[in-house]
Amino acid sequence: MFDLYQSQRAQRRMRNAAMDRGVIAILDVGSTKIACLVLRFDGVDPSGGRDGVGALAGQSRFRVIGAATTRSRGVAFGEIEAMAETERAIRTVVSGAQKMAQVRVDHVIACLSGGRPRSYGLDSQINLTETPISEQDVARALAACDAPDLGEGREVLHAQPVNFAIDHRSGLSDPRGQTGNRLATDMHLLSVDGGVVANLIHCIKRCDLELAGLASSAYAAGIAALVEDEQELGAACIDMGGGATGVSIFLRKHMIYSDSVRIGGDHVTSDISKGLQIAPHQAERIKTFHGGVVATGLDDREMIEIGGETGDWEHDRRQVSRAEVIGVMRPRLEEIFEEVRAKLDAAGFEHLPSQQIVLTGGGSQVPGLEGLASRILGQQIRLGRPLRVQGLPQAATGPAFAAAVGLCLFAAYPQDEWWDFELPAPSTAGRSLRRAVRWFRDNW
Amino acid sequence: MWPLTRRNAAGRSDPSPSRTAYKINRLLLSPLFRGTVKLGLPLAAMAALGGWIWVDEARRTLLTDIYHEARRSIEQRPEFSVRMLAVDGASPALAQEVRQTLMLDLPISSFDLELDKMRADIETLNPVATAQLQVRQGGVLQIQIEERSPVALWRTPAGELWTIDVTGHPIRLALRRADFPGMPLLSGEGADSAIQEGLAVLNAAAPLGDRVRGLKRRGERRWDVVLDRSQVIQLPDAAEGRDPVTALQRLIARDKAQDLFARDITIFDMRLPERPTLRLSQAATQEMLRIRSLESGGTP
Numbered sequence: 001m002f003d004l005y006q007s008q009r010a011q012r013r014m015r016n017a018a019m020d021r022g023v024i025a026i027l028d029v030g031s032t033k034i035a036c037l038v039l040r041f042d043g044v045d046p047s048g049g050r051d052g053v054g055a056l057a058g059q060s061r062f063r064v065i066g067a068a069t070t071r072s073r074g075v076a077f078g079e080i081e082a083m084a085e086t087e088r089a090i091r092t093v094v095s096g097a098q099k100m101a102q103v104r105v106d107h108v109i110a111c112l113s114g115g116r117p118r119s120y121g122l123d124s125q126i127n128l129t130e131t132p133i134s135e136q137d138v139a140r141a142l143a144a145c146d147a148p149d150l151g152e153g154r155e156v157l158h159a160q161p162v163n164f165a166i167d168h169r170s171g172l173s174d175p176r177g178q179t180g181n182r183l184a185t186d187m188h189l190l191s192v193d194g195g196v197v198a199n200l201i202h203c204i205k206r207c208d209l210e211l212a213g214l215a216s217s218a219y220a221a222g223i224a225a226l227v228e229d230e231q232e233l234g235a236a237c238i239d240m241g242g243g244a245t246g247v248s249i250f251l252r253k254h255m256i257y258s259d260s261v262r263i264g265g266d267h268v269t270s271d272i273s274k275g276l277q278i279a280p281h282q283a284e285r286i287k288t289f290h291g292g293v294v295a296t297g298l299d300d301r302e303m304i305e306i307g308g309e310t311g312d313w314e315h316d317r318r319q320v321s322r323a324e325v326i327g328v329m330r331p332r333l334e335e336i337f338e339e340v341r342a343k344l345d346a347a348g349f350e351h352l353p354s355q356q357i358v359l360t361g362g363g364s365q366v367p368g369l370e371g372l373a374s375r376i377l378g379q380q381i382r383l384g385r386p387l388r389v390q391g392l393p394q395a396a397t398g399p400a401f402a403a404a405v406g407l408c409l410f411a412a413y414p415q416d417e418w419w420d421f422e423l424p425a426p427s428t429a430g431r432s433l434r435r436a437v438r439w440f441r442d443n444w
Numbered sequence: 445m446w447p448l449t450r451r452n453a454a455g456r457s458d459p460s461p462s463r464t465a466y467k468i469n470r471l472l473l474s475p476l477f478r479g480t481v482k483l484g485l486p487l488a489a490m491a492a493l494g495g496w497i498w499v500d501e502a503r504r505t506l507l508t509d510i511y512h513e514a515r516r517s518i519e520q521r522p523e524f525s526v527r528m529l530a531v532d533g534a535s536p537a538l539a540q541e542v543r544q545t546l547m548l549d550l551p552i553s554s555f556d557l558e559l560d561k562m563r564a565d566i567e568t569l570n571p572v573a574t575a576q577l578q579v580r581q582g583g584v585l586q587i588q589i590e591e592r593s594p595v596a597l598w599r600t601p602a603g604e605l606w607t608i609d610v611t612g613h614p615i616r617l618a619l620r621r622a623d624f625p626g627m628p629l630l631s632g633e634g635a636d637s638a639i640q641e642g643l644a645v646l647n648a649a650a651p652l653g654d655r656v657r658g659l660k661r662r663g664e665r666r667w668d669v670v671l672d673r674s675q676v677i678q679l680p681d682a683a684e685g686r687d688p689v690t691a692l693q694r695l696i697a698r699d700k701a702q703d704l705f706a707r708d709i710t711i712f713d714m715r716l717p718e719r720p721t722l723r724l725s726q727a728a729t730q731e732m733l734r735i736r737s738l739e740s741g742g743t744p
Binding site: 088089092095098102103207 | 458459460461466467469470473474
């Protein structure tokens with residue numbers, strides 16, 4: 001865990017170096033598509049912002065100058081299964097985005113949707129010896145969290161302090177400078193499979209890129225698709241990707257829970273392919289053009305040419321009604337939502353003050369999906385699109401790019417993580433000198 | 445699962461750039477390398493080429509020869525050759541003089557003509573006031589000359605006789621006074637520089653008709669009008685604020701009243717116009733003394 005702390009600190013340094021150079025790339029390695037955005041930071045920190053959020057929701061600092069997308073290869077369930085193929089796909093998008101931006105990028109922030117994320121809520125308490133509370137005390141409180149047993153080969157992806165309490169006052173966002181006897185913190189820790197992270201890092205290294213940050217794609221989609229009051233009052237973002245569906249729950253502008261369901265849009269496609277006996281790419285086409293979840297009487301009469309390339313005339317001229325396609329898609333989507341329901345129940349989502357659910361990701365574009373979701377998940381459902389970002393091409397503004405846009409915001413304003421605080425140094429020369437100075441001040 | 449050992453399976457086109465292409469692409473996008481390739485390399489190549497030519501005398505001369513040859517071949521084209529010289533606005537004698545001055549060896553390329561120098565040469569000729577040179581279409585070098593017109597004769601202190609124009613510029617050497625009977629004669633040192641004033645005086649002396657022989661500049665500051673019968677009118681100095689023309693007009697007016705010029709007077713001194721002074725001739729002086737003594741009761 002200590003060397004992960006160091007490697008995460010190294011990523012933070014990389015991010016700062018990239019900010020100095022002003023150019024950073026965003027890489028979303030998904031199961032369906034791989035997207036790369038190139039951001040240019042102008043270094044102007046907009047003043048006049050409130051609550052740490054600048055003008056234009058903090059986006060005025062950067063601009064998207066390059067964007068490229070390619071069909072992903074060698075990725076399944078959000079995890080890399082063929083390294084060389086994935087590396088080639090990453091090379092394709094990175095060179096495409098570089099070509100559009102006409103600038104070379106060396107630093108990349110990536111996101112991860114697979115790896116079986118697991119959330120842990122940690123808390124700790126320390127007694128304060130000196131007041132006011134300094135950053136050292138916060139670091140000490142975070143370090144006092146007793147680490148859970150993550151399991152074999154699992155790594156920490158996020159470790160974000162979400163709450164501070166001093167004595168009996170809870171819900172503080174920044175305890176520094178306050179006075180009290182006891183400092184308690186709550187920390188949200190997200191662990192993922194270490195091998196999946198290592199594969200992704202290796203692929204990125206093979207493309208001569210430096211990793212400047214790593215985030216969970218459910219988290220990134222949440223900060224892009226949820227509006228501020230939803231993040232404040234409690235909401236769940238369901239990022240319906242190709243290979244996995246990510247769930248993240250936000251409360252008081254912090255992610256407090258994240259999980260993923262290993263079913264996604266690719267499974268719907270494969271169901272159509274199997275059910276109608278057609279090739280996967282034709283199944284994908286039928287899903288995107290004619291897909292739906294609620295069948296009506298009209299759909300029984302709407303016949304779809306499903307095509308084929310076998311050369312058998314009878315086989316290649318088959319037609320199905322749209323109701324049949326819907327009949328294939330609906331059970332799978334219901335299964336996804338039931339799995340998501342189980343995750344939300346496990347997380348205690350019903351106890352949140354507001355139980356808004358936001359569907360985003362490429363899979364959320366099926367017509368009528370929110371009606372289906374509201375029957376399974378709850379009444380407050382909406383379809384979420386990512387925030388609008390300066391310079392983003394029109395083609396990349398759809399819900400499928402929620403994670404990529406969220407990574408842009410993550411790059412501009414990263415959440416404080418455990419490794420952003422210096423490790424507490426219990427006995428240093430500086431501290432004893434300070435103590436001596438205080439003794440002098442108290443006694444003279 | 446696809447075959448793991450087969451590289452670049454036939455029939456499967458890969459849209460992704462190869463590792464080398466990707467690296468080269470990234471290298472080309474890095475600012476320093478890009479600047480080196482786009483600006484540094486061409487400059488270095490040009491410098492190397494220049495140095496390679498410069499170090500060897502033979503290559504250098506070869507290059508200059510090629511340059512001069514090319515330049516020569518362009519200059520020798522018939523479009524640029526000047527075949528005719530036209531002198532306009534000059535008398536035939538002056539035109540001949542201009543041709544001799546230029547000494548052009550026609551036909552000649554217009555690149556070899558130095559029009560400014562030729563113009564300066566032509567304008568050094570005394571009779572030429574201004575000259576305009578122009579190479580016109582059809583290979584004609586046209587010289588437009590404005591000739592000076594003589595207004596007076598000037599006898600220099602060295603004794604030469606010159607025709608001069610209104611600016612006092614000498615035009616031609618005159619061999620004899622009789623060749624220019626209608627022109628007034630100016631003489632004395634500095635007469636050429638005060639020609640305007642002299643002409644004004646001559647104009648004022650027009651009522652005297654052909655009695656005027658000429659003007660003589662005295663001490664480079666004032667004029668004497670020389671009449672026949674050795675009579676001289678001394679005029680004041682214009683630089684001292686006394687107008688010689690007015691002085692002369694007053695004297696002429698007095699002559700009309702008292703018939704002065706017909707008398708036996710040698711010098712009419714108007715140098716101080718408010719106090720004109722006359723000098724009688726020798727004989728007239730004695731005659732006057734004699735008459736005075738008679739009047740005073742002396743013996744004749």
